[in-house]
Amino acid sequence: MSVKTAAKKNSPIRLGAGDKVFYTVNTIFLALMALIVLYPLYFIVIASISDPDAVLGGRVVLYPVQLTLDGFRKILERADIWRGYLNTIIYTLLTVVLSLVVTIPAGWALSRRTLPGKKAFMIYFIIPMFFGGGLIPFYNVMSSLGLVNTMWSIVLPSILSVWNLFMTKTFFESSIPDGLIEAAKIDGAGEYRVFTSLVLPLSKAILAVMALYYAIGQWNSYFNAMIFLQDETMYPLQLVLKEILIASESTVGGSGETILEQFRLANQIKYVSVIVSSVPVLLLYPFVQKYFSQGVMIGSLKG
Amino acid sequence: MRKVKDGAVTTAPGGMSKSAKMWRRLRDNHPFLIMIFPAVLIVFLFNYLPIYGVLIAFQDFMPGDPIFGEYTQWIGFKNFTRFFTDVQFWPLMKNTFLLCIIGFVIGFPLPIIISLMLNAMKSKKMSKVLQTIFNGPHFISLVVLVGMLTLFFGRYGLVNNIAAHFGGERVSYFLESSAFRPLYILSSNWQDFGWSAIIYIAALSNVDLGQHEAAILDGASRFQRVIHVDLPAIMPMISVMLIMSIGGLMGVGYEKALLMQTDGNLGVSELIATYVYKQGLTGVPNQSYATAIGLFNSVINVVLLIIANTTSKKFSENSLW
Numbered sequence: 001m002s003v004k005t006a007a008k009k010n011s012p013i014r015l016g017a018g019d020k021v022f023y024t025v026n027t028i029f030l031a032l033m034a035l036i037v038l039y040p041l042y043f044i045v046i047a048s049i050s051d052p053d054a055v056l057g058g059r060v061v062l063y064p065v066q067l068t069l070d071g072f073r074k075i076l077e078r079a080d081i082w083r084g085y086l087n088t089i090i091y092t093l094l095t096v097v098l099s100l101v102v103t104i105p106a107g108w109a110l111s112r113r114t115l116p117g118k119k120a121f122m123i124y125f126i127i128p129m130f131f132g133g134g135l136i137p138f139y140n141v142m143s144s145l146g147l148v149n150t151m152w153s154i155v156l157p158s159i160l161s162v163w164n165l166f167m168t169k170t171f172f173e174s175s176i177p178d179g180l181i182e183a184a185k186i187d188g189a190g191e192y193r194v195f196t197s198l199v200l201p202l203s204k205a206i207l208a209v210m211a212l213y214y215a216i217g218q219w220n221s222y223f224n225a226m227i228f229l230q231d232e233t234m235y236p237l238q239l240v241l242k243e244i245l246i247a248s249e250s251t252v253g254g255s256g257e258t259i260l261e262q263f264r265l266a267n268q269i270k271y272v273s274v275i276v277s278s279v280p281v282l283l284l285y286p287f288v289q290k291y292f293s294q295g296v297m298i299g300s301l302k303g
Numbered sequence: 304m305r306k307v308k309d310g311a312v313t314t315a316p317g318g319m320s321k322s323a324k325m326w327r328r329l330r331d332n333h334p335f336l337i338m339i340f341p342a343v344l345i346v347f348l349f350n351y352l353p354i355y356g357v358l359i360a361f362q363d364f365m366p367g368d369p370i371f372g373e374y375t376q377w378i379g380f381k382n383f384t385r386f387f388t389d390v391q392f393w394p395l396m397k398n399t400f401l402l403c404i405i406g407f408v409i410g411f412p413l414p415i416i417i418s419l420m421l422n423a424m425k426s427k428k429m430s431k432v433l434q435t436i437f438n439g440p441h442f443i444s445l446v447v448l449v450g451m452l453t454l455f456f457g458r459y460g461l462v463n464n465i466a467a468h469f470g471g472e473r474v475s476y477f478l479e480s481s482a483f484r485p486l487y488i489l490s491s492n493w494q495d496f497g498w499s500a501i502i503y504i505a506a507l508s509n510v511d512l513g514q515h516e517a518a519i520l521d522g523a524s525r526f527q528r529v530i531h532v533d534l535p536a537i538m539p540m541i542s543v544m545l546i547m548s549i550g551g552l553m554g555v556g557y558e559k560a561l562l563m564q565t566d567g568n569l570g571v572s573e574l575i576a577t578y579v580y581k582q583g584l585t586g587v588p589n590q591s592y593a594t595a596i597g598l599f600n601s602v603i604n605v606v607l608l609i610i611a612n613t614t615s616k617k618f619s620e621n622s623l624w
Contacts, residue, residue: 022526026420027429033417034436037493040451041439043461047454058464106342109335116329121339128346130550131605133353134597135576136583136590140359140366141352160345191334220444223558227584238446245450246562263459270454274447281442286435 048072048271052264055271071272074265081273083233084240091154091236092218099159099214100207106160107168107206108195111176125162135227142228153228154236158218164210171206172199209291216281237277244273360595366588382595391578399574402560403552406488411548413496415541418503423529434504437497449562452490453477478567487563487572491556502544503537510536542621550608553600575600 047055051066059065075081109115110122132138138157139148147153176199184194200207222238229235244266356370360383363376386392417437424430443451455461456476463473476482510533518528557576564572575596583593608623616622 016524018524018526022423022524023425026423027425030417030420030424030433034433037436037440037497040455040493044451044454047461056459056464058461058466058468061461061465102341102345105338109339112332112335114328114332115335115339116325116332121343124343125346128350130608131354131601132350133355133357134594134601135579136594136597137353137356137359138349139584140356140590141348143366145348156345157349160342160349162346165342191332195334195338216442220442220446222444222446223561227580238444241444241450242446242562245446246453267459270450274450274454278443278447282439285439285442 044271044274048268048275052268056264056267071265071268072276074269075272075276078269080232080235080240081237081244081276084235084237085277087151087234088219088237091151092215094151094155095158095218096211096215098155099161099164100210102160103165103168103210103214104200104203104207105195107165108172108199110165110169111172125165129162139227148228149230149234151234154218154221154225157224158214158221161214161217164213168206168210171203175205176202205291208288212284212288212291219281241273241277245270357594357598359591360598362591364591364594366590378591382592383599385592386596386599391573394570395573395575395578398571399553399576401571402484402487402556402574405484406491406556407548407552409488410492410496410499411545413492414499415503415537417496418500418507418537419529419533421500421504422507422533423525434497434501437500439497440494441498443494445559445562448490448494449559452486452563456482456486475567477563477565480568480571483563483568483572487556487560491559503540506537506540507533539621542615542619543623546608546611546615546621546623549611550604552607553604 043060046062046064047060048071049067049069050060050064051068052071054060054065110118110125112118115121133141142148142153142157147156180198181194184198189198220238222236222242225234225236225239226242229239358370359368361377361379362368362370363378368375421430421433424433440448453460457463458473458475458477460476462476463471467473476486514532514536515528518532523531553575557574557580560572560574561577561580564577579593579597579600582589582596612622612624
């Protein structure tokens with residue numbers, strides 16, 4: 001802030017033409033970047049509510065052509081999408097609850113200087129950040145644990161991210177004053193009591209950030225589901241989408257419609273399904289982006 | 304990463320023998336051990352057990368076999384020599400390296416430049432709005448991102464539709480080998496440049512204002528201040544991020560590559576990691592071989608990380624350890 005005022009104070013003497021050019025070019029370039037980010041998203045929206053022929057004919061570029069909600073009507077009939085939606089919601093809720101139960105207490109413990117063997121624990125958690133067994137041994141472990149083709153193969157491996165654990169630890173180190181803990185202990189509170197009635201209420205920010213990180217991670221993931229689930233009724237939304245969006249055009253099936261008609265509709269369904277699947281995340285995003293950025297910054301404090 | 308606050312002072316109660324102190328410490332602090340236990344267990348199950356499972360890379364292993372069983376056949380490095388002589392070896396190395404290095408050359412500086420530009424904006428409000436826009440695509444899933452790519456660059460996608468509208472020829476970019484890397488890298492940057500910039504923006508907000516004021520008094524232009532004040536201030540952060548990304552150079556993005564693969568682009572889109580997946584989990588699985596390839600890949604990563612860290616330590620103050 002004070003740089004700005006300083007710049008303003010000095011501006012009669014020194015805000016030369018060069019600076020003006022700099023600010024203008026800077027703003028124009030960033031605005032252009034914003035356009036590059038926003039246009040594809042905007043296009044998906046206008047394409048989803050335009051006539052499929054207009055979209056395929058390249059006539060939809062700046063605004064919707066021949067408004068129609070057919071795509072949305074069609075997607076309501078897609079049982080696989082809604083089942084995927086429900087599955088994803090279940091997996092995501094379970095992941096969030098369990099991940100908080102695992103991550104938050106562990107982060108608190110790691111942030112305490114008196115944790116016995118603290119250094120060993122740190123090393124224990126750091127090693128997996130840089131070295132892992134790889135895909136096949138991971139698959140075999142899941143298989144030996146009997147988790148393959150159960151929903152726990154989706155949930156359990158996702159409930160602890162070491163990154164998130166360290167972020168939580170850093171949050172506790174930097175934002176819970178030691179004096180407060182000492183005072184509570186002098187009043188006779190034990191460690192559990194301190195954690196549940198003192199630390200947790202002060203940690204809403206990190207709880208929110210972690211819940212959102214884990215939720216978005218689970219909502220968007222497809223790979224574990226692809227390798228572990230055989231039963232299609234258990235597929236999460238992303239896996240259903242993968243089939244709709246990315247499978248080759250020859251897989252379009254159905255009856256009573258001509259091939260061309262099917263193709264038109266399949267194309268429209270794609271635009272609509274992108275929107276339908278991203279709505280929860282996009283609705284949440286503006287409200288939580290403050291927390292998200294905070295989260296990254298908490299993590300970066302140690303950087 | 305973790306070198307700032309670990310040196311905090313501990314005051315141990317004096318006047319006791321060492322083991323008595325240790326016992327007391329254990330007794331007083333055992334709740335922490337209970338709190339940390341679930342996390343230790345999860346990491347053990349899903350990170351350490353697979354590291355142990357890597358042993359099958361040195362065996363003639365069939366799915367279902369025990370790792371140490373009566374009939375376990377140890378074959379040493381046979382799977383590795385087999386990979387090095389595989390006709391796929393050099394194409395895989397080349398594809399993985401090229402994709403990662405081109406991606407890195409474009410993807411590493413971009414967030415730095417963007418953060419410097421956002422920080423140098425006159426209107427802080429505008430800068431915040433732009434940040435919100437730039438972060439948005441980070442939350443799009445890989446499946447949707449690749450789906451969007453097909454909608455834009457597929458045979459009947461926007462780009463082709465517009466081209467056809469003006470009488471151009473339709474091109475299936477997804478079947479073109481030459482389009483794979485540009486599509487992959489540009490879409491990755493589109494998705495993540497804003498998100499990756501956050502960490503630098505955070506660092507820039509801590510720049511000493513006195514330096515800016517001094518530079519203004521010396522007659523420095525805003526651009527000169529970006530180069531001589533802002534950039535040096537985030538240099539330590541840039542070093543750390545550089546080391547980290549070199550360490551992860553060979554490990555990135557195979558989930559996305561897998562989604563983008565078609566018969567047409569397989570020649571450039573097959574990476575070491577996607578090959579591991581196909582060898583180990585699809586068709587007639589060859590788990591020992593796939594594990595060996597995966598292990599080779601992680602070892603390269605660790606070696607790269609160590610080299611990057613040592614180099615950085617030598618030439619600057621910045622290192623991970």
